[in-house]
Every structure is written in C-alpha cells, then in structure tokens.
Amino acid sequence: MSSAQWCVVALLGLGVGWMVGVAGGTATAAEEAPPAEMAVEGRRLYARHCSHCHGIRMVNPGNSSFDLRRFPQDDKARFLTSVTKGKNTMPAWGDMLQAEEIERIWAYVLTGGKS
Amino acid sequence: MKGILGAAALAAMLTALAPAAGLAQSAAELQRGAADTKNVLNYGMSYDLQRYSPLAQIDKQSVKRLVPVWNYSYDDNRAQESQPLVYDGVLYVTTHSATMAVDAKTGRQIWKSKIEYPPETPRIVCCGIINRGAALYDGKLFRTTLDANVVALDMKTGKELWRSNVIDWKAGYSQTVAPLVADGVVITGISGAEYGIRGFIDGWDPATGKHLWRTYTTAGEGEPGAETWPGDTWKRGGGSTWITGSYDPALNTVYWGTGNAGSWNSNTRKGDNLYTCSVVALDPKTGKIKWHYQFSPNDFFDYDSVAEMVLADIPVNGKPVKALMNANRNGFFYVLDRTDGKLLAANQYGKKVTWADGIDAKTGRPIDSEVTQNLRATEKTVEVWPSTLGSKNWSPTSFSPKTGLVYANTLDIGMKYTPTREEYRAGATYWGADIEWVWPQGPRGYLKAIDPATGKSKWEAPSDIPRFAGTLSTAGGVVFTGKLTGEFEAFDAETGEKLWQFQTGSGIEGQPVTWEQDGTQYVAVSVGIGGVYAIFSGDERLASVPAGGSLWVFALQR
Numbered sequence: 001m002s003s004a005q006w007c008v009v010a011l012l013g014l015g016v017g018w019m020v021g022v023a024g025g026t027a028t029a030a031e032e033a034p035p036a037e038m039a040v041e042g043r044r045l046y047a048r049h050c051s052h053c054h055g056i057r058m059v060n061p062g063n064s065s066f067d068l069r070r071f072p073q074d075d076k077a078r079f080l081t082s083v084t085k086g087k088n089t090m091p092a093w094g095d096m097l098q099a100e101e102i103e104r105i106w107a108y109v110l111t112g113g114k115s
Numbered sequence: 116m117k118g119i120l121g122a123a124a125l126a127a128m129l130t131a132l133a134p135a136a137g138l139a140q141s142a143a144e145l146q147r148g149a150a151d152t153k154n155v156l157n158y159g160m161s162y163d164l165q166r167y168s169p170l171a172q173i174d175k176q177s178v179k180r181l182v183p184v185w186n187y188s189y190d191d192n193r194a195q196e197s198q199p200l201v202y203d204g205v206l207y208v209t210t211h212s213a214t215m216a217v218d219a220k221t222g223r224q225i226w227k228s229k230i231e232y233p234p235e236t237p238r239i240v241c242c243g244i245i246n247r248g249a250a251l252y253d254g255k256l257f258r259t260t261l262d263a264n265v266v267a268l269d270m271k272t273g274k275e276l277w278r279s280n281v282i283d284w285k286a287g288y289s290q291t292v293a294p295l296v297a298d299g300v301v302i303t304g305i306s307g308a309e310y311g312i313r314g315f316i317d318g319w320d321p322a323t324g325k326h327l328w329r330t331y332t333t334a335g336e337g338e339p340g341a342e343t344w345p346g347d348t349w350k351r352g353g354g355s356t357w358i359t360g361s362y363d364p365a366l367n368t369v370y371w372g373t374g375n376a377g378s379w380n381s382n383t384r385k386g387d388n389l390y391t392c393s394v395v396a397l398d399p400k401t402g403k404i405k406w407h408y409q410f411s412p413n414d415f416f417d418y419d420s421v422a423e424m425v426l427a428d429i430p431v432n433g434k435p436v437k438a439l440m441n442a443n444r445n446g447f448f449y450v451l452d453r454t455d456g457k458l459l460a461a462n463q464y465g466k467k468v469t470w471a472d473g474i475d476a477k478t479g480r481p482i483d484s485e486v487t488q489n490l491r492a493t494e495k496t497v498e499v500w501p502s503t504l505g506s507k508n509w510s511p512t513s514f515s516p517k518t519g520l521v522y523a524n525t526l527d528i529g530m531k532y533t534p535t536r537e538e539y540r541a542g543a544t545y546w547g548a549d550i551e552w553v554w555p556q557g558p559r560g561y562l563k564a565i566d567p568a569t570g571k572s573k574w575e576a577p578s579d580i581p582r583f584a585g586t587l588s589t590a591g592g593v594v595f596t597g598k599l600t601g602e603f604e605a606f607d608a609e610t611g612e613k614l615w616q617f618q619t620g621s622g623i624e625g626q627p628v629t630w631e632q633d634g635t636q637y638v639a640v641s642v643g644i645g646g647v648y649a650i651f652s653g654d655e656r657l658a659s660v661p662a663g664g665s666l667w668v669f670a671l672q673r
Contacts, residue, residue: 048537048544052241052309052651056551059653063662064194064645089192091238096542 034107042108045101049093058113066090069112079106140202140251145296146364155201155628158248158293159511160587162362163426166513167588168629172636173671174591178605178615180672184637185222189213189664194645198248198293198585198626199666206639207270208666209246211261214268219632222668226273232262239287239542241309242647247359248293248626250301252321257301259290265303265319277324281305285542287312297362297369297399300327304356308374308419311545314354316371318402328402332356332373332390340389348384351539353377354391358421358509363437363453368405369397370424370439370453375417378547380534382494387412392420394441396456406456410443412480415490416470416532417503418445423511429519431459431568440567442512442523444505445481447474448570462570464563465506466527467555470499494534498553502530508583508647511626515588518608520564520573522594524582527560529553552652562586562596564611574611580656583648584640585626595638597623599649600660603640603667621663622649638669
C-alpha cells in the first residue's frame with residue numbers, strides 16, 4: 001500500500017476513536033498512519049487469534065468466514081465493534097483482547113496482509 | 116448388603132431376559148457392524164472402522180444409474196463432517212448446533228433437538244465448527260458438544276436424558292468427536308492441542324452419565340512416562356483425542372489415536388512426550404493403557420495421530436495377523452500387531468516426505484532427516500513435507516477385505532516452518548510456530564488405493580483441490596468419496612476409474628455410509644464446506660463454492 005493511501009485511511013479514521021486505544025497515544029497519532037511496528041505486532045496477534053478462521057495472511061476464499069482483505073478500510077468503527085462484540089457467527093473478543101491489541105490487529109488489516 | 120446385591124442381580128437378569136425392544140441397541144447388535152446391512156450402528160460402519168459394506172446392489176455397472184432420493188437441509192452454514200447412523204429405518208445425524216432423526220425413506224424430519232453453547236466457544240476451536248456424529252446404545256443417542264459436554268438423548272423423541280460436563284471449555288477444551296460405546300461404556304475424546312490443553316479419554320455410564328474413568332494422554336508426575344516431559348510441560352502438552360477409536364470385542368481392547376504435542380516447537384519440551392502422536396490400547400471398563408505405540412516422538416510438525424486405527428485380520432509376510440492399520444499424518448503407513456503393539460510394517464505412502472528418512476523397523480522410531488536435524492539444532496526456518504495438514508488429515512480411510520487395499524484421501528502439501536516461543540495464555544492458541552504453505556506443481560491431493568504392506572498405490576485419482584471427505588468401499592467394487600467443490604463420486608475399487616458423480620451444491624467433508632432397506636441399497640453423505648482446508652489453506656478457488664449444510668441420500672433409479 002502506498003503512503004498516500006495510508007494517509008487517506010488515517011484521515012478517515014479520524015473521529016472514530018483512533019486515539020482511544022493506542023497505548024501511550026500521542027497527539028500526532030491521529031494525523032499519521034499507524035506506525036509500522038503496530039502492524040507487525042498486529043500481525044502476530046492476528047496469527048494467534050484470527051488466522052485459523054480468516055486464513056494465513058488473511059488469504060481466504062471467504063465462504064466460511066469473512067475475507068478481511070475486503071473489509072472497508074474506512075470503517076474502523078465497524079471493525080472495532082464487530083471484533084469487540086462479535087457479529088453473527090463471529091465470536092466476541094472484548095473479554096479476551098485488550099482495546100490496544102484490537103487496534104494493532106486493525107493496523108495489520110490495513111496492510112492487506114502484506115506486512 | 117446381601118439383600119441389595121440380590122436385587123441388583125435380579126434387575127440385571129430381568130434386563131438380560133427382556134425382549135429386544137424396538138430401540139434397544141444391544142452390545143450384540145453393535146458388534147455385528149457392517150454384517151448387519153440393514154443398519155449403520157457404528158462410527159466407521161463397524162467397530163473395526165473398515166468403512167466397508169458387503170452390499171453389492173450398487174456395483175461397477177449399476178452405479179451409473181445412481182440418483183438422489185432426497186435431500187434434507189441442516190439449516191446450518193458450518194462445515195458438515197458428521198457420519199449418519201441408521202437404525203430401523205431412521206437416520207440419526209448431528210451438526211454442531213443440533214441432533215436430528217430423519218425418516219430414511221421419505222427424508223422427513225422426525226425430531227430435531229437443538230444444542231446451545233456460549234457464542235465465544237468457537238474461539239477455542241481451531242479447525243471448523245463441526246460435529247462428527249453420534250453413538251447409539253440401549254435406546255439412547257450419545258453425542259458431544261462444542262463446549263465439552265457429553266449428552267444422552269432419547270432416540271424416540273430427541274429429549275435430553277442426561278448431560279455431563281467434561282471440562283471447562285474456557286481453558287481451550289472442545290469436543291467434536293463421535294462417542295464410542297464399548298463393553299457397556301460410553302467413551303469420548305477431547306480437542307484442543309493447539310490451545311495448550313492436557314489431553315485425555317473419558318469413560319461414562321450410559322444409563323446415568325456418571326463419570327467412570329479418565330486416562331490422560333500426557334504422562335504427569337508420578338506416572339510412567341513422566342520422564343518424557345521436562346518440568347511441567349505435560350500440563351499443556353496437547354495429545355488431543357478427537358477421532359473415535361476402534362474396538363476389538365474379542366480382545367476387549369479399544370484403540371484410540373492421540374494428537375500432536377503442544378506447543379509445536381518441540382525444543383520447548385525435549386523428550387518423547389508420551390503419549391502424544393501415539394495409539395493407546397485401552398481396557399474399555401477401566402481406561403487402563405494395555406500398550407502404546409508412538410508414531411512421532413517429540414513431534415515438531417503437528418503430526419497429530421488421532422486419525423482412524425483400522426482393524427483387520429490380514430496376511431503380513433505370508434502370515435495372518437490381527438493387524439491395526441494407520442495412514443499416519445506423518446506420511447508413513449503403519450501396520451501393527453494389535454495384540455501387543457509390535458510394529459510389523461511402516462512404509463512411506465505420502466507423495467513427498469522430507470522430515471524423516473524412514474522408520475527404524477527395530478525400534479519403531481522415525482529416522483530424522485537432515486532437515487529435521489537442522490531444525491532441532493537451530494530453530495531456523497525450514498521447508499518440510501508434509502505440512503501440518505499431513506499426508507492425510509482426519510478424512511477417514513476405508514479398507515476393502517475384497518481387494519486388500521486401503522482407500523485414502525491423501526494430501527501433497529509442504530510448508531515453510533518457523534518455530535516460535537509462544538507464551539501460554541488460557542483460551543488462546545498455543546501454536547509455537549509460523550507456517551507458510553508450499554504448494555506442489557499440479558494436484559494437491561490424491562485418492563489412493565494403498566497396499567498396506569508396502570505403502571505403494573495400486574492406483575491414484577488426483578485432484579487439484581484436495582479431497583477431505585471420508586471414503587466408503589463396498590462388495591459391489593465401488594469406492595465412494597467427495598470433493599470440496601461438491602461432487603459426490605464413485606470409483607472402480609480395482610482400477611480407480613471414475614464411474615459416476617453428482618454435484619451436491621456445497622463442498623463435501625462428510626463420511627459416506629450405505630445400508631439396505633426393503634431390498635434397496637441406499638448411500639448417504641453430509642455435505643457443507645468450512646473445515647480445516649477451506650478456512651486455513653487460503654485456496655481462493657473455493658470462493659465459488661457456497662456454504663450450506665445438508666444430507667443427501669442416493670439409490671439406483673428403478
């Protein structure tokens with residue numbers, strides 16, 4: 001993903017609590033793309049908690065779960081809600097993962113599995 | 116005291132004398148297995164798990180006239196891996212969310228009993244939200260639930276008679292296994308070796324659900340084999356038991372396969388790690404281990420050995436033996452003497468096997484290849500075959516005494532494997548490795564007709580997307596199985612020629628069975644995509660296969 005796209009994503013993320021869960025969130029976090037380390041940590045968390053249903057590196061035919069590469073990248077709020085509270089047959093993670101861990105997975109999802 | 120004993124003895128006598136009521140599956144009925152062609156009373160079609168039927172109305176010629184008789188919707192979009200049972204004209208089937216009785220002739224539902232579990236349970240289920248089937252005994256149907264409960268239902272009404280909690284699911288324990296009833300005991304296994312569980316096998320009283328015994332599959336402090344685990348690694352050592360065991364009534368012995376050790380990085384648990392990746396021979400009344408054989412000591416690669424332990428009396432080196440056969444995930448086909456666990460043969464059947472150079476015939480232990488030696492020494496990324504999916508996954512094989520061949524849906528998939536040091540976290544996966552798939556050029560799977568003595572194929576039917584269904588062979592010379600793209604298929608057991616197929620509408624991961632009723636031979640299979648390959652492999656060619664569980668029944672067109 002190009003840095004220009006990153007920027008758009010980050011801007012669209014504004015106002016939906018981008019800063020809320022970022023550990024030690026700084027003022028600049030809202031304007032900039034999630035730092036690369038976040039996506040790297042997110043990748044680890046994804047592998048541990050999500051990959052067996054959503055596929056290694058999010059590669060997944062999409063008929064038995066959700067193809068996260070196609071998750072709307074401008075709808076972070078939906079991501080946080082669905083992951084925290086669950087959706088249909090997708091289990092809730094709010095009691096298992098901390099808010100900042102879910103933020104990190106979101107950072108990874110934004111990479112499309114390429115990080 | 117005397118009086119009580121007398122009353123109990125009298126009650127036992129009366130039970131023994133009572134005429135076989137419509138729904139009283141006796142131990143004798145369960146033992147008839149596939150010879151009782153009117154019913155399918157056992158997981159695996161018979162206690163020996165041969166999945167072979169002496170029926171021959173559907174044969175190599177007539178199979179071309181096979182047509183659907185009815186279809187029954189499971190009203191469920193998860194994977195369907197359940198094996199139907201048949202008793203007295205009624206099919207008994209399970210999904211993760213319900214148990215159903217269906218009229219075998221009309222396909223009309225007789226009853227449906229829903230299963231509820233906490234919505235978070237799927238978090239601790241690695242490889243498909245499924246159930247593999249039920250057991251029948253004494254008018255009751257026994258099954259397990261995803262959140263680890265064993266349940267007994269009234270076969271007539273579907274009403275729950277008892278429910279026994281196995282263990283707290285939140286610690287990573289789940290159940291998909293079909294129970295086994297052997298020597299009057301309901302026996303169940305457990306899933307969760309990817310979640311840091313300590314595996315076990317349980318015995319239950321069929322009448323009341325009372326817990327009778329538990330045999331752990333990782334040897335703990337003070338138990339024989341404890342020295343094969345450093346520190347307290349046995350407490351999270353895996354050794355799940357998620358496929359139904361076989362049973363030899365003459366030897367009164369149950370043979371149950373055990374899963375991989377956890378976490379996958381075996382350098383964190385140096386030692387053989389008994390009894391993971393093994394087969395244990397149990398006394399069904401007490402759960403006591405009579406003998407064990409370990410296929411993959413100190414396993415690095417998730418070479419889970421739960422898959423079916425098939426029993427057959429076959430000649431080995433010209434001598435008839437009471438054999439136990441296993442197409443192991445590690446790529447080798449094993450033949451053991453089931454009276455004592457002695458290794459008789461272990462030959463490569465997987466297309467590409469690079470983790471071991473062979474199995475030492477004397478010690479029964481694998482010979483680590485250079486790849487595995489390097490991995491153990493450095494913990495650096497290696498390419499290894501087969502992958503964690505194995506040369507064959509759980510998909511059950513069939514053994515035809517007529518051809519002497521084992522029909523197996525095999526895989527040809529490798530992996531780039533990087534061990535990690537995972538910290539245990541209750542209720543979370545405990546992988547211990549990162550993997551990336553390595554695909555072969557060409558087909559990823561083959562239906563093989565394997566000679567158990569040599570591991571060599573008499574024929575192979577390739578498939579680009581590998582098959583994950585069970586196989587069924589018959590005296591009609593036909594082998595049934597199915598594809599993840601929905602085709603239910605029939606092959607010539609002798610030559611591998613494809614004789615017939617029918618598109619069922621969703622991927623097939625079920626276990627076909629056959630029986631006869633009023634002079635007609637029927638074949639049934641559950642369909643519905645969503646198991647381990649569909650969710651984990653990232654094979655995007657499956658995107659065009661819709662989810663949707665249902666049960667198909669076929670017979671010859673009149």
